[in-house]
Amino acid sequence: MPDLPNPETPAEASALRLMDCPNWVYLLREFDALYRYGSAGGSPAIRSHRKRVRDRLSAVLAANPAMVDRPRETKPVVAHFARALDLGERAAMQGMVRALREVKDDLTWEYGYEKVPKALAQKYAYCEVLGPRGPVQGTTLTLGFVLFAPNTTYPQHSHHDIEESYTSVSGAWSENNAAVFAPGSLILNTSGHEHRITTGDRDPCLLAYAWAGPAERLATPDMKLTAPRRARGAGV
Numbered sequence: 277m278p279d280l281p282n283p284e285t286p287a288e289a290s291a292l293r294l295m296d297c298p299n300w301v302y303l304l305r306e307f308d309a310l311y312r313y314g315s316a317g318g319s320p321a322i323r324s325h326r327k328r329v330r331d332r333l334s335a336v337l338a339a340n341p342a343m344v345d346r347p348r349e350t351k352p353v354v355a356h357f358a359r360a361l362d363l364g365e366r367a368a369m370q371g372m373v374r375a376l377r378e379v380k381d382d383l384t385w386e387y388g389y390e391k392v393p394k395a396l397a398q399k400y401a402y403c404e405v406l407g408p409r410g411p412v413q414g415t416t417l418t419l420g421f422v423l424f425a426p427n428t429t430y431p432q433h434s435h436h437d438i439e440e441s442y443t444s445v446s447g448a449w450s451e452n453n454a455a456v457f458a459p460g461s462l463i464l465n466t467s468g469h470e471h472r473i474t475t476g477d478r479d480p481c482l483l484a485y486a487w488a489g490p491a492e493r494l495a496t497p498d499m500k501l502t503a504p505r506r507a508r509g510a511g512v
């Protein structure tokens with residue numbers, strides 16, 4: 277039975293605000309640097325996505341929202357997290373990895389599925405850093421990380437009314453069998469674009485992701501899985 281988040285353990289508003297939590301601020305600044313100084317590779321669509329992400333992130337930082345004290349959750353794939361961080365610290369996204377390491381005991385790892393396929397339950401989970409449910413509250417932007425065990429296939433899916441970018445932090449992966457992405461690479465999935473992820477054989481893969489979309493959609497993403505089981509709630 278998958279270890280699904282317990283709905284009877286609600287997140288609670290904290291007395292702390294974002295600026296009272298430097299480790300979360302520094303992690304968000306790593307996202308800001310990523311979307312501010314990273315290249316768009318000449319793509320107007322990626323350039324405008326980068327701007328949307330950093331503008332929305334800047335607004336959150338300026339608002340200094342109350343932190344949400346979400347219950348800590350772990351998943352089996354988190355057994356690979358230390359290796360992913362170790363590899364990531366040797367590669368292009370080392371600043372992001374170091375900032376992530378400082379909040380690693382405060383993460384809520386989840387599946388985003390009511391019924392996660394059995395094989396995937398051992399090999400995948402994601403955690404949100406910023407979004408409608410916190411820990412840093414934002415309405416039109418979600419930022420987080422997704423972790424895959426070695427040799428994982430994440431089923432084909434798409435996102436309605438959501439622009440999604442993945443940036444490689446650690447490990448190697450492919451989307452739709454089209455390319456191999458190394459740490460620092462970014463890929464944009466526009467609304468409705470079907471995508472399927474596979475990861476390398478020997479090491480875990482850690483991706484940072486951003487979702488930009490309307491508030492009502494980020495609150496209930498209604499992800500469309502092309503696989504037999506439908507997604508419910510969030511997911512990457």
Ligand SMILES: [Fe+2]
Binds near residue numbers: 435465471511512
């Ligand atoms: Fe996705």
